[in-house]
Amino acid sequence: MNETIIERYTKEVKSESLGCTIIDPYIILNTNDAILELGSGNGNFAARLSDTYDSSIRITGVDLTPAMVLKANMVNKRDNISYMCSDIVHIPLADSGFNVIVSNCVINHIADKEAVYREIYRLLKNDGYFLVGDIVSVGWLPDEVRNDPSAIADCYGGAIPEDIYLESIKKAGFNTIEIISRRQYEKNGFPIESLLIKGVKK
Structure with missing residues (x-):
């Protein structure tokens, strides 16, 4: 499965955005x-976030696709941004290291979504929060899909x-969960919602 995802996103290395929703307006950061x-x-979101806030914030990007990490590192000229290649279920980073975790149309690739959110919980500081844009199906998709x-991919x-x-x-x-926005659309004939x-983390 990872090989198919890597193959798809290696082809998308020049794309400006591959997300399913807009996260930026809802991010609130402190010094x-x-x-x-x-x-x-390829690092576009992290660069945009760094330009919005001062250089005191520290941004770490994780991606499964080596070509994406290579591209992000090539264009990154900011000292407060770093990138690493890893899956998002077993990230080699210390517990409780982050105030905010963001992701946009990524977790749907992982079969065990609870495992991803356990990792998010582990990595967040107390009172830290996540903002995740992701997709859900309207009813179960057919097994062949x-x-x-x-x-x-x-x-x-x-x-x-969704439930x-x-x-x-x-x-x-996570006991405190809020759906900030939703949008329904059709993908290859199937109704999908982006949330x-x-x-x-309390």
């Missing part, structure tokens, strides 16, 4: 905050119903 981006791509690596095959998705977040330890979700 010296540490931010982690899951699925940092859910088991198709190409459909999963194309940002719809990994979608699960199941939100339950996976709660099981990971922007906020959760706070």
Whole structure:
């Protein structure tokens, strides 16, 4: 599965944005905050965030695709941004290191979404929050779609119903969850919703 995702996103290395929603207006940062981006791509979001705030904030980007990390490192001229290649279920970073964790249309690629949110919970400081843009299905997708690596890499095959998705977040330890925005659309004939979700670690 990872090979299919890497192949797809290696082809997208020059794309400006691969997200499914807009996160920027909802991010609130303080001086010296540490931010982690899951699925940092070619670094456009981190660069934009760094330019919006002063250089006291520290941004770490994680991406599965080596070509994306290489591109991000090539264009990054900022001392407060760093990138690393890793999956998002087992990230080699210390516990409770981040004030904010963001991700945009990435977690749907992972079958065990609860495992991703457990990792987010582990990495967040107390009272830290996540902002995640991701997709959910309107009802269950057919098995042939859910088991198709190409459909999963194309940002719809990994979608699960909203109630199941939100339950996976709660099981990971988050009790304070808010859906900030939603948008419904069709992907290859299947109804999909993109959500922007906020959760706070208490």
